[in-house]
Amino acid sequence: MSNSQKPSREEILQANKTVHASLANSGEYNRSPHFREENQEKVKAILAGLVDGISKDRIKSLDLGCGTGFIVHLLVGMVDEIHGVDITDDMMSQIDISSGTVFLKNSQAENTPYDDQSFSLVTAYSFLDHLESYEEVFKEAFRVLEPGGVFYSDLNPNRHFSKLMLSLEESPSASMPEIVAREIKGMLHNGAYYEENFGISEETLNNAEPLKSISHGFDPDEVITVAREIGFSRARYEYDWYLGQAAVMHQQESGDHQAIDAYLRMALPATRGLFKYLRFVLEK
Numbered sequence: 001m002s003n004s005q006k007p008s009r010e011e012i013l014q015a016n017k018t019v020h021a022s023l024a025n026s027g028e029y030n031r032s033p034h035f036r037e038e039n040q041e042k043v044k045a046i047l048a049g050l051v052d053g054i055s056k057d058r059i060k061s062l063d064l065g066c067g068t069g070f071i072v073h074l075l076v077g078m079v080d081e082i083h084g085v086d087i088t089d090d091m092m093s094q095i096d097i098s099s100g101t102v103f104l105k106n107s108q109a110e111n112t113p114y115d116d117q118s119f120s121l122v123t124a125y126s127f128l129d130h131l132e133s134y135e136e137v138f139k140e141a142f143r144v145l146e147p148g149g150v151f152y153s154d155l156n157p158n159r160h161f162s163k164l165m166l167s168l169e170e171s172p173s174a175s176m177p178e179i180v181a182r183e184i185k186g187m188l189h190n191g192a193y194y195e196e197n198f199g200i201s202e203e204t205l206n207n208a209e210p211l212k213s214i215s216h217g218f219d220p221d222e223v224i225t226v227a228r229e230i231g232f233s234r235a236r237y238e239y240d241w242y243l244g245q246a247a248v249m250h251q252q253e254s255g256d257h258q259a260i261d262a263y264l265r266m267a268l269p270a271t272r273g274l275f276k277y278l279r280f281v282l283e284k
């Protein structure tokens, strides 16, 4: 995490283009953990549930910050038209448009070229922390959604988790378990890895995700309040991905993961600092 001054909007946009062009062109971006098969299946099931709930003959969706097409590809065959916007052409050029139902534009998510009420579904995955202001993007999603339309955003860093990791970093313990040490390292000290492997400076990396590096992610209750003020009639959040989940899923008995996940959810909000991400589902 950085204590640096807030970068300007121009610096944030430029940092995003630099970081994402480099990660896209090296092939690194599509090796991000969210591309793993099990996560793709999970997100596909969430999208299918949202699409099922939309009572329209033709469904048009818009993905904000679509990148290399993580969400776009999952939606092919599920909805009639999938539109995507991003500011990094090197990311978008990796999207498969052969279905004929995918339409891409280079545009900032804060100010898209679409008419009011054009879409039934708006999505934003691993995206909100890359913005200067998530409120502006919520307003844009609200504007382009039809009444009854849904805005789904996922893989947003949970501020309760970041604060817990920061507090552990400040009072280190000699017996820090490996899974905790790895999370702290990933969150606070991953600049060196990107500098070494991709020539991306720590400052550029931090500037590309100011709502993570400076704001330490999102406070879910605050986000829900903002969504309601903008006009969303229903707004909910869910915590996702508990500390050490990958290790449990890959090294323990099958069934352990479900039991741990269910227990941690049952004990919320006491356990809210143990979940890494937040999912938001907002209805216009």
Ligand SMILES: C[S@@+](CC[C@H](N)C(=O)[O-])C[C@H]1O[C@@H](n2cnc3c(N)ncnc32)[C@H](O)[C@@H]1O
Binding pocket: 013, 016, 017, 020, 064, 065, 066, 067, 068, 069, 070, 071, 085, 086, 087, 088, 091, 107, 108, 109, 110, 124, 125, 126, 127, 130, 131
């Ligand atoms: C972490 S990537 C996520 C890509 C994709 N949604 C995914 O889940 O893999 C963030 C993306 O947001 C794009 N981006 C950053 N700021 C943006 C903005 N203001 N408007 C549109 N796209 C933006 C970047 O170019 C990058 O492709």
